[in-house]
Amino acid sequence: MNNISTKFIRIGLLVLALTVSNSCKNYLTVEPIDRLTGNNFYLSKADVEANIAFIYSRFFEKINETWVMGAIGEARSGEIKVSPGANNENARRVVEALGRNDMNSAIYSTQYEMYNLAQVTRWKKYYEVIQSVNILLEKLEEGIPGVSESDYVRYKAEATFIRCFTYFWMVRLYGDVVYYTDTYFRESLPRENMVSVLNKCIAELTVQKDLMPWAFDDIAQRGARPAKGGLIALLMHMNMWNATFDFLNTRKYQEVTASLGRELITSGYHKLYPLTDESWAEVMKGRTEESLFEFYRSINYGDNVAALAPFWDHFLRWPYKFPRFNNNMSHCYFTSTYMETIYPEAEADKRRDLWFEDILSDNGQFVLRKYGTNVYASGNEDKNPDITFMIFRYADAILLHAEALAELGNRDDEAKASLNLIRNRAGANPYDGGGGAELKDFIYLERCRELIGESHRYFDLIRTKRILSAQWTNAPMNLDQFNRGAWTWPIDPAARNNNPNMTLNEYWISTGW
Template identity: 65%
Template structure:
């Protein structure tokens, strides 16, 4: 048997991390909140009760986004293009971005490391996600029983919204952990094994697809637009789940591409969303949130007293004065993207407004790099140490357009794919695509998603589902085939998931070679 070399220092640190997280875990299967705290026998008595429960589910999910630099850690840094800026504040801590870029997740969670205050180990704990799922399951059950004061239309809409939140949570967990425990019944207590991730997403697709027409495409009330699930949110999630499965259920890939292409056409033909002008006013509205471009987001506002963790926004690591205050300790950005990667995305020889509008000192390979993309809603002044007042964008119209283009290209419908990708490039005042079809077009669309969605948490997952993570042509730190097959792209699962569940297995890669 081949012997596996294990670094005992990091093994000890990993065990310490697991003990720290597990010691506070309650002794219930999946760590679900007590039933009376989730519902109460007399809780669902009015529309206001349902609204309060919905707000609680959104809040619980956002708790996970607010734990650390989650969007950057899970969706951007792990392919190796991000570097810590020498001379940045707490430089020894910022080096964690390079640790993530080498896929050294156990080291990233080392409590003895100078970056321990990032608390990356929290990403491994899925308890809060299952609390969202359990809450959604109970609400759906109560809605089916009937709640006083709700019309049938209201009931159908709330069921669709709750199923969206449940399905979105499963989708999010699948991308983090691979196979997950799946259930939809209320008050679940039976121990279950993890289920194949493709099966989980297919069940979510089957649950959600029939309900999308029960939701409005979007909301006229600006307080709800993007911030509450809509038909646009559901379509975006269905597209993303289909494209994820296309990468792993390759024998059925054409089915998933066809579904994605059809959903994308439905979304665009609804005329319910639009790409805002790429100028300071238009882009500030997109990043602030609740815009005509938002399909789904976790809206946050300093005006509402929302307490965002300082680390949580992606842009925190890529802004400096005058986009971040106070001036005296924000002279350089904490991190930058490697110049060779940025040149590949935005070559000087190709017209693209995003190059100068979204970045400053883009090729500096230093802390002079600025991702102005996240800097157009500067709130603070003087000595107030605050990030710009941005939303946490999850699905944006431009991203859905490009998923449709990708699906069309995979189906060999090259002319349609070119026309669709050019919708995004036209807004960017970029040279329209005039190359060949086939693989060249597929690669171009992949890069267009990287260009348009940089910093929004899609890059790493796109590399994984398309298997481009296996090539140094596409990732600075690629995985080899064995690592990919054994799911080195996942995160470890905290030991607390095994409490009272004899069927639970953890991610084997992180218990052996991943150390």
């Protein structure tokens, strides 16, 4: 363990030094491979493990720069408001600017500068993750002492997952992206159509899926390192994204998603935990059989999580956050209109009872108790609960499976069966309504209920095109805005440096970038 820690620190210091050094004049100003990792670095399996840990840590650095999970996946749908009298109330009104799609204000107004949202427009660190993966894959192909054939297969599959996940993440933020698998990033390439990028990712990850084990021997790696279930979840999400934007092949993507979902559900390697205080605390802490992929963090391990980074920072008050004198109210709340829509008071649902307090208050009494477990701090320590950053959860994949089946049009009974796995766990009445649009709408609302705060809401609006209707969001856009990319984030103009083929997102240029 000490050897791994030493290697990890050495990589981090080396990359930091390279970041501030004089750079080459190519697209991402990357350094030659021998300077980036050292020709003598990959000498053992421990070196590979340390490098993979560094790659995950590098990605998490982007999440840790600002309120990414809330800003990209939740607030832009318009249902989040700032509590009157909240700490830093004026600055926190950035959530309402995001909910109006007033991105230039949210990103650049001095009123909101504590959020540092300009970092979301900067994609270079994502490409550093991708390049690190490309280097690792090249070294694996060359051969590394101590890495067995089975190790090689697993590491290659995991590295492919990380690269594909990073591209998927960027596609949902920026639309079209520059696609590289070359180690050196030598060429100044233009942005590639996002459907094409995801299809390339789908193709390479599909090959790797069956080479990855369903579970690791070390249960401490569960969820924190993607096993086969994590690869399946990513494939399902990429297919369902392309199902919207590649309309000539929509049915093909839906059929693939349905097949993947069935494979995951019948495998028996993942489960839904009971909705009790104790069991849900386990899920939120991380590394459970319900987790498919997460960024596991632990204060006890010394992991540094910025105060504003967790989604849940905005929706907890005392006694879920300490100290009481400056956490006597939640900073933000979901509007009562929205909460009543997804959790009608007259309908039984354990999630409503377990995950919320003062659910219809429209003020700082609102608590998203879903994230209020594992309270670490006490006394005068001002810290968030010590819980994981969940990316893909088993319940999410089950509902994607139900959605794909409902969209296919001739498999409604199967769709209802998957949907009711989630309803039954929640102690809610099983869905026994009609098929077609009624079933699709219900599955969509079930995703809103089950995945609230998990950074799926806004992306679900986009890929189902419900973003075009005020029935489904407080921040609808028209078809012209949608087609011109009003759902994307602006891209920082620095992305054009040394790349004459690079273009920015047209919508944000035309609206006064």
